[in-house]
Amino acid sequence: MLSLSYFLYSVLLAAAMLVSLPYWLYQIVRHGKYGTGLAERIGRVPARLFATDTNFQDTHRRVIWVHAVSVGEVLAVSGLIHEMRQRFPQRRVVITTTTDTGQNLAHKRFGGEDVFYFPMDFAFAIRPYLRTLQPELVVLAETEFWPNFLRLAHGSGARIAVVNARISDRSWPRYRRFRWALRRMLAHVDLFLAQTSEDGARLESIGADPTRIHVTGNLKFDMIRSIPPAIIESLRQSLVSESAGPVLVCGSTVEGEESVLLKAFENVRVEHPHAAMILAPRHPERFDEVAILLQQMSIPFVRRSFWKGEPLAGGVLLVDSIGELAALYALADVAFVGGSLVPRGGHNIIEPAQHGVAIVVGNHTENFRDIVSLFQSRDAVRIVGLAELPLTLMQLLANDAERRALGRRAHETMQSQAGATSRTLEALQTLLAEDSNRHPVSAQAAHTD
Secondary structure: OHHHHHHHHHHHHHHHHHHOHHHHHHHHHHHOOOOOOHHHHOOOOOHHHHOOOOOHHHHOOOEEEEEOOOHHHHHHHHHHHHHHHHHOOOOEEEEEEOOHHHHHHHHHHHOHHHEEEOOOOOHHHHHHHHHHHOOOEEEEEOOOOOHHHHHHHHHOOOEEEEEEEOOOOOHHHHHHHOHHHHHHHHOOOOEEEEOOHHHHHHHHHOOOOHHHEEEOOOHHHHOOOOOOOHHHHHHHHHHHHOOOOOEEEEEEEOOOOHHHHHHHHHHHHHHOOOOEEEEEEOOHHHHHHHHHHHHHOOOOEEEHHHOOOOOOOOOEEEOOOOOOHHHHHHHOOEEEEOOOOOOOOOOOOHHHHHOOOEEEEEOOOHHHHHHHHHHHHOOOOEEEOOOOHHHHHHHHHHOHHHHHHHHHHHHHHHHHOOOHHHHHHHHHHHHHHHOOOOOOOOHHHHHOO
16 A cells, blocks of 8 residues: 555656646756756766765765755755764765755865765656665755655665754645655654754654654754855955945845845935945846846946956946855845745845844745744844835944944854754764664665565
């Protein structure tokens, strides 16, 4: 009966992909998305995985497989992966992502030979990786529940842990409706390390074994700052030399936000003619769209990819690159974090908090409810509606003491929550220790149905 359930799931997944094929083809042709790494996604193990270990079976080097969906998850687990490599030098840590942006960042952070695309949730795509890697431990970031992958990874003998686990307000009702199916799937997971006690309770409510749930905190509070790209210092020097400022950094913006932010920037320029905005849309396929909007509004701008030191005072730097936003927040007098003025759930406010920058968000922050609530309780963030945004920006820019105090409280709040990485690592080490006396799993185990 259980095998039939997974067979029906696979059939339905295949049917859904077939029906949605025109959409995927459009995204590949129009935006260049999803086509990259297609061979890896359907089960072709890339040759670069063998760059350092020519034969996993002969070297007996055990593997830890970490999956982080996109940029946010990659950033969250960066510190954990660094510590894993330090503490478990006899093991190889490999990393998968689903999105192209996540893949690019993972290559930069962890080295290309250890990074590849996560396979589609079909047995034919998953099994080649399990046969080749024979992972001792699979670590899934946040809430990546793929039925076939969990079943086959568990059947191969790997221990499975979900780290930084969370259940969003939007997902929770849907998960509860399918608790009867989730309970069987979640039984394959050996350890759930939740961000908060509320996330732990929600995991239990959808069928996770309460004895396997532990609260270890949010890994994003421990995010490691990467070495700033060279352009950061170049921009800093340019802004200083032309006496540009104040500087607004608007990051991870989505459709419906840029027009509001640019109108607010026009108001700011009335009081501060040399003000500059650094605008970073969330999705690369929207870079051209935002450039057209800037042209239509007659706001001077230059794209980051073409910037050669041109003056930015009174204008906008349109960030059409990936992986630089976290460092760009260091240039801000005020940072706005997008996906929050419109109902998209918001994005991570920890990156500007790392730099002690005054943070402003909209009132749609459901995806980061706990973080935003914590910062709000400590007066470390400003939450505004569409109508309030321009006035709030003007007030902060007019009051240096208030703005700097807001940024200082944000940095202190972030520091007060540190430690999730060490707690997560200890829990994973305990899980590995429990497994240390087990016999090596044969490659044939990866064929388990």
